[in-house]
Amino acid sequence: MAAVHQQLVTGAAEPGRPTPGLFPVPERVCLTDAERAAAQEANRLITALGAFDYDGTGLACVAGIDADEAVRRLEAAPVEDEVINESLEDPYEYGMDESLQIIGVTFVPGGCVMTQPWGYAPQMPGVLPRLSADTVCYGLYSDPKSSSQGSIARHGTVEGWDLHPGGGPDENVAPV
Structure with a gap:
């Protein structure tokens, strides 16, 4: 999550990974505490679910x-x-x-x-x-x-x- 947070904060891509380029991210935009907490919770939930084949669910x-x-x-x-x-x-x-x-x-x-x-x-x-x-x-x-x-x-x-x-x-x- 730290790499994603860094990308959202500075607009810089994680070293070795491409920037998706879907949304322009202005330089030096900081997330609010609520936005940061939501991003962390999303990461926790994604990790908890793990990978699974959801077709047919x-x-x-x-x-x-x-x-x-x-x-x-x-x-x-x-x-x-x-x-x-x-x-x-x-x-x-x-x-x-x-x-x-x-x-x-x-x-x-x-x-x-x-x-x-x-x-x-x-x-x-x-x-x-x-x-x-x-x-x-x-x-x-x-x-x-x-x-x-x-x-x-x-x-x-x-x-x-x-x-x-x-x-x-x-x-x-x-x-x-």
Whole structure:
């Protein structure tokens, strides 16, 4: 991170690496403490995630509810460890009807994340409205055939679908 920080502060490239040149960086521009903290946190999170093949991954990020509440809203039940271990060894060995029924869920600060490394179930239209009751959630499916597709659901209604991930925020919608 120090090399990136140096590049952002001075506009100089790290020795031996090219400058991307995507954005002009004025000389001697200093990051604020908040910007520096955000850059450091981004680096920590990228390192924590590590490298993985995300093609075919589905996820839903839900604000304001924990994993237990997400499970309750979906009327789901825990899956036995041996079933999970078998399906993780080769998720494509099972039929889609079977494998799409298994979704991982975990608590994160501010809400929870549901994920499925091999399918689109977390962002299905039937899932997002249930998860977004009295809150907001974002679903994503990294479709290896047609690129990534995002969805936004708020208060039980899907408001946007087939969205390009990382697109700009809608200035006419207030945060929840």
